[in-house]
Amino acid sequence: MDAKRQRSSPMATANAITMVLDDDDILGEILLRVALATSLVRAALVCRRWLHIVSHPAFLRRFCTAPSGFVHPAHLWNPQASVPSGSQREQPDYDTTHVGELRDGAWQSITSPAGDHFPLDLKPAAPFRTVIVAGKHYLISTPSGIAAVRSLAAAASSSGGTLSCISTVFITPPDGMDCGEKTDLSPSWADESGIYLVHVRELQLSVWLYRLDSGTWLLEDTLCLRKVCADSGLKPLVFQDGLSPDTTDVRIIDAAKWHGRDAKFVFLKTGRRHVLYVDIKGRTAEKVYAIQPAEDGDYKIHPLVMIWPPVFPIIKDVDNDKKN
Amino acid sequence: MAAPESGDGNNGAARMVTLISSDNTRFEVEAAAASLSQTLQLTILDGGGGGGDGIPLPNVDSATLSKVLEYCIKHAPAAANGGAPNATAVDRAELERFDNEFVNIDQSVLYSLIMAAHNLEIEGLQSLVAKKVADMIKGKSPMEIRRTLGFPDPTPEEQAEMNAHMLEYGWAYE
Numbered sequence: 001m002d003a004k005r006q007r008s009s010p011m012a013t014a015n016a017i018t019m020v021l022d023d024d025d026i027l028g029e030i031l032l033r034v035a036l037a038t039s040l041v042r043a044a045l046v047c048r049r050w051l052h053i054v055s056h057p058a059f060l061r062r063f064c065t066a067p068s069g070f071v072h073p074a075h076l077w078n079p080q081a082s083v084p085s086g087s088q089r090e091q092p093d094y095d096t097t098h099v100g101e102l103r104d105g106a107w108q109s110i111t112s113p114a115g116d117h118f119p120l121d122l123k124p125a126a127p128f129r130t131v132i133v134a135g136k137h138y139l140i141s142t143p144s145g146i147a148a149v150r151s152l153a154a155a156a157s158s159s160g161g162t163l164s165c166i167s168t169v170f171i172t173p174p175d176g177m178d179c180g181e182k183t184d185l186s187p188s189w190a191d192e193s194g195i196y197l198v199h200v201r202e203l204q205l206s207v208w209l210y211r212l213d214s215g216t217w218l219l220e221d222t223l224c225l226r227k228v229c230a231d232s233g234l235k236p237l238v239f240q241d242g243l244s245p246d247t248t249d250v251r252i253i254d255a256a257k258w259h260g261r262d263a264k265f266v267f268l269k270t271g272r273r274h275v276l277y278v279d280i281k282g283r284t285a286e287k288v289y290a291i292q293p294a295e296d297g298d299y300k301i302h303p304l305v306m307i308w309p310p311v312f313p314i315i316k317d318v319d320n321d322k323k324n
Numbered sequence: 325m326a327a328p329e330s331g332d333g334n335n336g337a338a339r340m341v342t343l344i345s346s347d348n349t350r351f352e353v354e355a356a357a358a359s360l361s362q363t364l365q366l367t368i369l370d371g372g373g374g375g376g377d378g379i380p381l382p383n384v385d386s387a388t389l390s391k392v393l394e395y396c397i398k399h400a401p402a403a404a405n406g407g408a409p410n411a412t413a414v415d416r417a418e419l420e421r422f423d424n425e426f427v428n429i430d431q432s433v434l435y436s437l438i439m440a441a442h443n444l445e446i447e448g449l450q451s452l453v454a455k456k457v458a459d460m461i462k463g464k465s466p467m468e469i470r471r472t473l474g475f476p477d478p479t480p481e482e483q484a485e486m487n488a489h490m491l492e493y494g495w496a497y498e
Binding site: 017019020021023025026029030031032033034035036038039041042043045046047048313 | 473
């Protein structure tokens with residue numbers, strides 16, 4: 001009975017590789033364990049057979065629930081893989097706001113109406129930060145405040161020219177927020193109607209929510225980073241050699257809509273050149289990266305949320321069934 | 325004969341079975357260890373493999389089988405505890421250390437192990453070796469994966485397809 005379960009020909013080491021990779025079951029078990037959605041997409045591009053295996057709905061369901069399978073938000077961050085395929089950029093200046101959008105391989109320019117002064121003082125040397133959300137919304141923050149820019153991209157792209165299709169809202173930071181030079185304001189869109197703002201002062205992290213409809217700030221959450229790090233078994237953070245004034249790369253994204261998970265998180269850079277991932281809801285912190293001296297300086301982190309399930313290439317020709 | 329893993333043969337209580345590799349090497353192991361294989365388990369429950377009989381494994385050579393049995397012997401006690409819910413952290417750490425060391429092997433041995441684990445249906449080992457190969461794939465571009473796994477160079481059609489995908493999935497090729 002054993003012999004029946006096994007393959008008929010004796011297995012020589014030399015052809016073991018071929019046998020392993022030719023067996024859909026075994027290959028599936030292997031690909032199930034690549035753990036990251038990005039690795040899965042890469043594997044799908046290896047060859048057609050691999051693509052068929054990983055794009056199968058049953059496989060994707062298993063991938064999602066496999067023990068090594070899903071995707072700690074921290075792992076979505078990958079310095080090598082952070083180039084989105086369609087990207088956008090903004091170039092604010094003194095008088096007008098220009099938004100360049102890359103659509104179908106060509107840059108389209110959208111400019112705010114003449115005389116609609118950009119509300120922030122963006123001197124070329126002043127530090128500012130831009131955030132793009134959902135392809136249509138831009139947040140530009142400086143120590144003195146935040147500008148929320150909404151572009152009406154559809155109208156602009158149909159005419160292809162310069163159109164006054166930008167609305168800009170200027171938002172002053174919450175009362176009492178220290179907005180000195182070193183302050184890092186990290187805004188992100190909550191949804192259509194709000195803006196999250198994460199603020200770190202010494203070892204206190206605060207999450208504010210601004211409601212666009214009422215124009216008010218609400219303190220959503222505060223968190224003591226010292227306690228969170230201690231509870232998570234990390235080296236104690238000390239203010240002096242710890243976060244401030246190095247909190248340059250503070251990011252939050254609201255991933256509540258993503259995959260049904262409530263995954264608000266923030267990346268912090270500490271004085272020890274460690275990158276910490278802090279789960280705000282779960283009150284945990286994890287060291288995810290040690291910045292090498294050569295990489296130091298203007299260090300950026302771009303958290304990416306993979307679309308799930310991934311969009312795989314479509315194979316057009318007719319012999320798909322044969323391959324299956 | 326080789327029988328390298330029969331060190332506990334003097335324990336009279338443990339039932340031993342004999343496994344015979346494709347190159348006719350006989351391995352004597354405790355039934356409990358061999359039973360980690362779903363394939364062998366039924367045969368052993370039926371009383372097979374004892375005495376001079378031995379269970380022939382025509383698809384597994386002696387080098388691979390000795391490696392497989394090394395795994396089974398190490399994991400048998402924990403498996404006997406029903407997945408070892410009461411195992412201490414030290415035990416678990418020791419098994420983990422063993423596993424990491426165990427798959428730190430040449431690729432050809434690794435693939436032989438995968439086939440053997442698959443044919444013999446040894447769940448823990450299947451998962452361990454699959455994870456090891458997955459780790460070799462992780463983070464690599466499609467071309468690097470092909471090179472790592474020793475694929476032949478892409479055919480012109482495959483290359484054309486890759487080039488077409490590259491427009492849309494450029495990041496994945498970096």
